[in-house]
Amino acid sequence: MTLEIRNLTVSFDSRRVVDIDSLELGDAEIVALAGESGSGKSMTALAVVGLASTKGATVAGSIKLDGTELIGMPQSELRAIRGGRISMIFQSPVSSFDPVFRIGTIFRGALQLHGASRAEARDRAAEAMRGVMLAPELLDRYPHQLSGGQAQRVAIALAIALRCEVLLADEPTSALDVTVQGEILELLRRLREQERMAILFISHDLAVVAELCDRVAVMRMGRIVEVGPAAEVLRAPSDPYTRELIASVPKLTSAAAG
Amino acid sequence: MLEVRALHVVFESVHAVDGVSLTLPAGPFGLGIVGESGSGKTTIARAVMRLIPLAGGSVLLDGHDVFRLRGGALRAYRRAVQIVFQDADSTLDPRMRVGPAIREALRVHRVVSRDEFGHRVDELLEEVGLESATSSRFPHELSGGQRQRVAIARALAVEPRTLILDEPTSALDVTVQARILRLIAELREKRQLAYFLISHNLAVVQQLCEEAAVLYLGQVIEQGPTGQLLSSPAHPYTRALRSAVPEIDIADRRARVVVPGIVPDPAHPPAGCRFNPRCPFVVQRCREETPLLRRLWAEHSVACHRAEELNPVLVSHGGRGQDALGQTPDNLGSIF
Ligand SMILES: Nc1ncnc2c1ncn2[C@@H]1O[C@H](COP(=O)(O)OP(=O)(O)OP(=O)(O)O)[C@@H](O)[C@H]1O
Ligand SMILES: Nc1ncnc2c1ncn2[C@@H]1O[C@H](COP(=O)(O)OP(=O)(O)OP(=O)(O)O)[C@@H](O)[C@H]1O
Ligand code: SF4
Ligand SMILES: [Mg+2]
Ligand SMILES: [Mg+2]
Numbered sequence: 001m002t003l004e005i006r007n008l009t010v011s012f013d014s015r016r017v018v019d020i021d022s023l024e025l026g027d028a029e030i031v032a033l034a035g036e037s038g039s040g041k042s043m044t045a046l047a048v049v050g051l052a053s054t055k056g057a058t059v060a061g062s063i064k065l066d067g068t069e070l071i072g073m074p075q076s077e078l079r080a081i082r083g084g085r086i087s088m089i090f091q092s093p094v095s096s097f098d099p100v101f102r103i104g105t106i107f108r109g110a111l112q113l114h115g116a117s118r119a120e121a122r123d124r125a126a127e128a129m130r131g132v133m134l135a136p137e138l139l140d141r142y143p144h145q146l147s148g149g150q151a152q153r154v155a156i157a158l159a160i161a162l163r164c165e166v167l168l169a170d171e172p173t174s175a176l177d178v179t180v181q182g183e184i185l186e187l188l189r190r191l192r193e194q195e196r197m198a199i200l201f202i203s204h205d206l207a208v209v210a211e212l213c214d215r216v217a218v219m220r221m222g223r224i225v226e227v228g229p230a231a232e233v234l235r236a237p238s239d240p241y242t243r244e245l246i247a248s249v250p251k252l253t254s255a256a257a258g
Numbered sequence: 259m260l261e262v263r264a265l266h267v268v269f270e271s272v273h274a275v276d277g278v279s280l281t282l283p284a285g286p287f288g289l290g291i292v293g294e295s296g297s298g299k300t301t302i303a304r305a306v307m308r309l310i311p312l313a314g315g316s317v318l319l320d321g322h323d324v325f326r327l328r329g330g331a332l333r334a335y336r337r338a339v340q341i342v343f344q345d346a347d348s349t350l351d352p353r354m355r356v357g358p359a360i361r362e363a364l365r366v367h368r369v370v371s372r373d374e375f376g377h378r379v380d381e382l383l384e385e386v387g388l389e390s391a392t393s394s395r396f397p398h399e400l401s402g403g404q405r406q407r408v409a410i411a412r413a414l415a416v417e418p419r420t421l422i423l424d425e426p427t428s429a430l431d432v433t434v435q436a437r438i439l440r441l442i443a444e445l446r447e448k449r450q451l452a453y454f455l456i457s458h459n460l461a462v463v464q465q466l467c468e469e470a471a472v473l474y475l476g477q478v479i480e481q482g483p484t485g486q487l488l489s490s491p492a493h494p495y496t497r498a499l500r501s502a503v504p505e506i507d508i509a510d511r512r513a514r515v516v517v518p519g520i521v522p523d524p525a526h527p528p529a530g531c532r533f534n535p536r537c538p539f540v541v542q543r544c545r546e547e548t549p550l551l552r553r554l555w556a557e558h559s560v561a562c563h564r565a566e567e568l569n570p571v572l573v574s575h576g577g578r579g580q581d582a583l584g585q586t587p588d589n590l591g592s593i594f
Contacts, residue, residue, distance in 0.1 A: 035431060095345070135522075147301075149296060150295060150296050174428040174429060176458060178503050180294065181502070181504075204431045204432060204435075205504070207503075211504050244433055248433045248435070250435070250461035251461055252461045252464055252488060
């Protein structure tokens with residue numbers, strides 16, 4: 001599997017919010033998209049799954065999945081790819097769920113749409129919930145009956161249960177405490193190794209990026225200002241904005257660092 | 259002073275908050291609330307805002323029962339205590355542009371005169387790092403972090419004395435986060451602001467809060483001065499939490515203490531110590547007897563039967579001193 005983005009632009013009226021020359025995601029690779037708030041990270045991911053245009057944006061350029069062009073593909077075909085080969089964890093999990101359905105119903109709908117039988121869907125949902133450290137009983141709840149971090153983990157569980165090849169994860173751990181976050185990062189690493197899942201990991205948390213990702217692309221005002229191996233970029237950033245970002249990471253002071 | 263006394267919140271069969279007491283003194287003061295996902299932090303915040311009914315306990319502002327306030331007193335409370343919700347999306351009115359939404363807050367609480375509204379809106383947006391053009395946008399036309407900042411600006415608009423911040427910077431890049439943290443630090447001195455800061459980011463809590471409380475399954479399991487709590491965590495769960503903080507610098511990374519198992523559903527909490535099914539130090543007593551929150555020394559309280567035994571250095575040195583810092587949490591963590 002390869003995902004190739006070339007000369008991608010996303011615009012609202014005359015305002016260009018994404019302008020990416022090139023970005024690739026290879027088999028079993030984890031690439032981070034970090035950078036300024038409002039720099040176009042979410043729009044980039046939404047463009048990949050064909051949802052940027054449904055929000056009123058104009059998308060141009062090329063996004064290829066194993067050579068097949070996704071831009072301009074009819075929504076009916078994109079729907080099969082979304083949740084099939086590519087799945088996405090949205091930045092605000094609570095509002096991305098339909099509030100009138102129980103979590104279990106949402107799982108069943110998504111899994112059956114992509115070919116699972118009813119019994120299979122139930123088992124896979126329970127298994128995915130345990131995978132993100134949630135009791136399967138939470139499948140009986142409505143979205144608003146979950147805590148912020150529980151909703152975020154349900155979104156991860158749902159994406160994983162779909163067994164996609166490419167996962168677009170938009171701030172998937174921002175609402176998690178560090179112990180649970182650690183478990184989720186472990187899970188993502190396992191999926192990459194065992195299932196060869198490729199992950200585009202959008203995150204503000206540079207420490208998490210350092211722990212999880214192979215490469216990192218730093219965005220600012222729609223453009224990628226720096227890209228490279230995560231360890232290298234974070235240790236010796238060459239772009240001034242990346243440097244500023246790294247310098248701004250709040251750290252536990254030495255007295256508390258143990 | 260804002261007090262939460264023996265608070266209980268129950269959703270159908272879920273006992274989400276089970277006897278929590280917290281005191282937020284008059285500002286400038288920050289009380290951090292940390293804890294596992296689902297432990298009841300947001301529920302406490304919603305209870306303080308009177309958004310959900312209590313199953314027991316009370317919330318007091320300067321000694322007055324908040325749930326008994328009516329009319330003018332209630333309006334005054336709504337202005338004095340503002341909240342920034344964890345999920346900005348579900349709290350901003352989707353049909354209202356940003357500018358009018360903030361103006362509305364200024365108008366309802368008569369913060370400034372009408373002819374100053376426009377100017378004040380621009381000022382508030384600038385304080386949170388947004389261009390004044392943001393005024394004319396709808397919430398769905400903003401990025402996640404931009405929406406979160408609009409929610410912060412709106413809460414600050416009415417110049418509250420007390421703020422409840424539920425993960426206020428979780429959707430922000432670190433430079434914008436630093437700006438918001440500076441803003442809060444500034445306001446706390448300028449306006450004698452007091453706040454509850456709910457956050458998963460321990461470094462942020464350390465920066466802004468003199469005190470912190472750790473929640474687990476609806477109960478406070480440890481509380482104390484932030485510096486001390488983080489340098490010498492006494493409860494096994496706090497220690498695991500402390501050890502799991504990811505670091506950019508590989509050299510700074512510590513061995514993560516793994517807490518095995520799924521957090522039990524608060525609908526069926528385990529008997530005795532609620533952490534016992536996952537605690538590496540569990541003994542028979544932990545399964546039978548609930549440990550109460552008790553003073554370990556001075557201001558530092560913990561709910562664990564074995565606190566002294568597991569933290570000998572902490573107790574003998576009164577929690578300070580080099581030895582205590584050297585011994586915890588990493589060295590003790592390796593026992594896990
Ligand atoms: N529907 C819309 N109409 C107009 N502008 C929009 C719309 N949606 C998003 N934008 C703008 O597009 C830009 C990119 O937004 P995007 O959501 O991709 O940012 P982001 O990098 O994900 O930021 P964050 O880290 O804050 O989530 C932002 O400046 C945002 O204000
Ligand atoms: N309306 C509801 N009905 C049933 N259970 C609920 C409801 N709202 C919250 N809960 C449960 O109450 C518990 C506490 O939730 P709360 O939102 O306070 O957690 P939190 O500490 O804020 O977690 P997070 O860090 O994930 O945001 C959770 O187990 C949650 O599932
Ligand atoms: S009381 Fe027992 S089970 Fe609970 S934290 Fe202490 S040692 Fe662990
Ligand atoms: Mg975003
Ligand atoms: Mg919460």
